[in-house]
Amino acid sequence: MSGESAPVPPGQSAFGERYVVMTASPLPEFSTAGGEAFKVNDQQEPGRELYALVHNPLVPLRNDVYRSIKGRPIPNMVNPVDRGLMSIDKNGRKQRLVTIFERPVGGPLMGPDGKVNPRVNTNRLRQHVVLSVLKALAALHKRGIFHRNLKPSNMYFATKDGDEVWIGECYSTPPGFRQPFALEALDLALADDTARGAGSMDSDFYQFGVALQCLYFGEQLWQGRKRDAMVMARINQGSYWALSGGRDIPGALGSLIKGMMADEPDERWGAEDVLDWFDGVGKPKRTSLKAWTMNRPTNFKGVAYVDRRLLADAFAREPREAASFLKKLDFPSWAQLSFRDEILTERLEAVIDVRPAEGFSGARADDYKMVSRVCMFLHPTGPVHFRGHSMFLDGMGSMIADAFARDDRDLLAVITDMMDQKFMSALTEICGPRDPGFAQRLQDFKRLFHHGTSKSLGRGMERVLYEMNPILPCISPRFDNVWIGSIKQLMNALDRLSASGGGRNILLDRHVAAYCNTHGPDLSRDFNKLAAAQNDPGRFASLSAEFFGLLQRRFKMGALPHLTEKLVDSLGPVVKGLKNKKRRETVQQQLDKIKKGGDITRLTSDVNMLQVQAEDAREFGQARNLIHRIERERARLNRKILPTDPEARLKGIKGSRTLAFVVMVLVGFLTMFPG
C-alpha cells in the first residue's frame, strides 16, 4: 500500500450487515455521471428491489434534494432509502459514499444504448408516461426542487407488467451536469455542460418534452449531431423541429411535446397546461422568434448572423477574433443600426466599453472581458461567456469541481480571472433589466472572490471549491481511497495514514487546508502560521501538533494514537534541537507519556512545544551572554599582573599611604602618651 494514500478502514459499513453491494452485478441503466449503480441485497427484507449507487467523490451531490426526499418520498420517482459510507471492493478496496435507492424493475423506457423498451408505444406515452412523470415533477416543484436530469434513459417502468413509470433520481449529479445539449432548454444549453446552474420548472418541462419526443421517434435525437449546427438549427427553426429533423408528431401528443419544447420560457407549457391538455382544453402555443432578431445581419467569420443569441455564441466560441472584430467596429453605430428597437444609453455604452484598436497595438488584457460584456449585451438571459467558456453563476460550483476532477488548470485560471468585482458589476448592469436573478446569483459567487484570488494556504480556488460545494468530500490525492466528509473523518483518516507511515506535511496540501478551513472553525490564522513555517521543520512540527490538538479538542474526538505517535515523532528533531539538557529530558519524558495516550490536545496543554522552544531559545541567549562575559573576565584575569599595571600601582600607592598613616598615628600616640 502506498504510504501517501490513506488506507481504507477495515470492514466499515454505515449500514452494518444490512446491505450487501454486489459489485459483480452492475446496473448501467441506473448509473450516472455521479456514480456507478450495482445490485444490492437487503439482508433484512430479502425480496425488496433496491440498487446501490456508489458515488464518485469528484462530482458534487445535491444534498438538499436528498434531505427533502429521504423523509417524504416523491411519488413516481426513484427515491433514496438510505446512504452511508461503505468499503467497496472494485478495482481495489475503496471507501465510498453509497446511496441505496428503490429499484424500478420494469426497465428503462430507453436503454443507455438508445434502444427503446418494447413496451413503449404512443398510447402508453400519452396515457401513462405523461401522467406519471407529471405527478413526480409536480411534487418536486412543490418542494422547490428542479429535476434537471430527465431523459428517456432515466425513466423506468415501475414493474415488469405495469404501466406506471418512475423518473430516475436527480441527486447524484449537479443540475444539468453532463446532459446532452439537446436535452437542455436553449438558454441553459448554451452554457458548458458542467455549469448550467439550477434551472427552473420550465427547463424540467422542456426536458420532459424532449424525452417524449425521443421515445416517440425511438431514437436518441442528439446522437451524431454537432453542437454548433444544432445551436443554429434550434435557434433558427425552434428546438422541436431542429431535434425532430423536420418530422412532425401528429395529434395531441404532438401538441403536448411542441408546447413543452417551446424555446421561450414564457410560452412553454407548465404543469397546468399539461393538465389542461389532459382535459382536452389545451391551446397550442406558437414560438416567436422576434425578440432576438437583429434589424440587420452582422457578418462574423464569413457567417451572417441575424439572431443575437447566435452572434453572442459565435463571439463566445472565438473570443480572440471577436475582440479584433469588435475593435474594428464603430460599436455605437452598429448597435443603433442592429437594434433599432432598443435604446443604447450613453451609460450602457460606457459600461460595455468597446474601445477601438489604437495604432498597431495587439491584444489587450481586457479584450476577453470586453467580448464577455458584448455577449451579455447580446444575450442577457444567457450564460456568462468568458475566454471560450460559458457558465451560469449558480453552476460555478459544479464547474469548479469538474475542473479540479480533470485537473484543468486553464479553466481554473479562467474562473480566477473572472473573479473581478468591476467586471461582474458591469455584467450585472448590462443584463440587469432582462435578468434580475443575475445579481442574486452573483451575491453567492462574489463573497468568494477574495478567496479565489488568494494564494494563501487554506484559500485559493480550492477554498472556493469547498465553499461552493459543501457536500463535496476532500479530494486530495492522499484521500483517493477514502471518503472524507467531515473534519472527524479527516482526522480518523489521518490517523490511519500515520499508521501506514504516510501523511508527512499533510497540512501543506492545499486541498486539506482548504477543506479544514471551510468545514472547521476559523483556522485562517493557523494556516498562515503553518505556511510561514514551511522552511522551518521544527516550528512546522510544533504548529502542526498545535493545529491537530485544536481540532481534536474542538470536535471532541477520541484517542488518535497513530497520529499522536506521528506528531510526537515529528517533534523529535524539535526536542533534539532544545539546547537545555534537563529540559530536553523532561520534554522527552512528557512526550513519551503522551504518545502512549493518543491525546493530541495534551501536546499543547502539557508540553506546548512552541512555548518550550521560545523559553529555551531565550534562556540559551542569556546563557551565551553570560558565557561571553565569563570568557572576557577569564581572559582579563589570566594575564600576569605587573607592578606597573595602573590598578596595581594605584592600589599599591594607596596601601603604602594607609600604612604610613597608621604608623604616623601610632608614633603620635606613643609620643603623646609615653606612659
Add this chain to the structure above:
Amino acid sequence: MAKKPQQQPKKAPMRQRRRRKPTSEIGGLAPLVVVGLIGISMFKLAVAGLLLIGLLPTFVLGITGRGEHKNYKLQCVAFANIAGVLPFVRQVWDHPRELMQTVIDPLVVVIMFGSAAIGYALIYVGPMVAAVVLQSLAQERLKTLSQQRTTLVEAWGPEVLGAAPSGDEPDWANKTPKRPQ
C-alpha cells in the same frame, strides 16, 4: 578678487566648555600643613621651626613632585615624615631652647629625613606587593568563573560556547575532494 570668508574658530561643545578644571593633585594637604605650621608657630615658634626643617623632604616633594598619583605619593611621604618628626616635637615643645641642639644632632636629622625616605620606599614597594596580592585574588576568581562556565556548558552543551558541536558537521565537510588525475 573675492576674499574667502574667514573661518571662525569652532566653538567647543557646550559640555566641554563647561567642564571644570581638574583639581590640583596636591589637594588640601599643602594648605593644611601651612595653616597648621602658622597655628603652631603662634603657640610654640620652636616647634614650628622643627617642623619646617624636619618636613623639608615633604615640602620638596610637594613643590617638585610630578606624574600620576602625586597626591597619594605626597601623602604617603608626608605621613612617614611626620611619623619621623613627631618624637622630637614633644622634646622641643617641652624645651624650646633645645631646638638648635636637636636640629644639629645628626641622629635626629637621619631619623627625620630617613622616615621620609621610608615613605619614598613604600611608594616603590607598594605596587609590587599589590601586584602579588591582586594576582592571587585573580586566581581565586578564575576558579569561580571556571566552575560557572562548566555548569553552563553541562546544562546547555558545547553550543553555548559559540562553537559548532563536534560530530554535527555536514557530510561534505568530512569528504576529501578527489584530485583530477
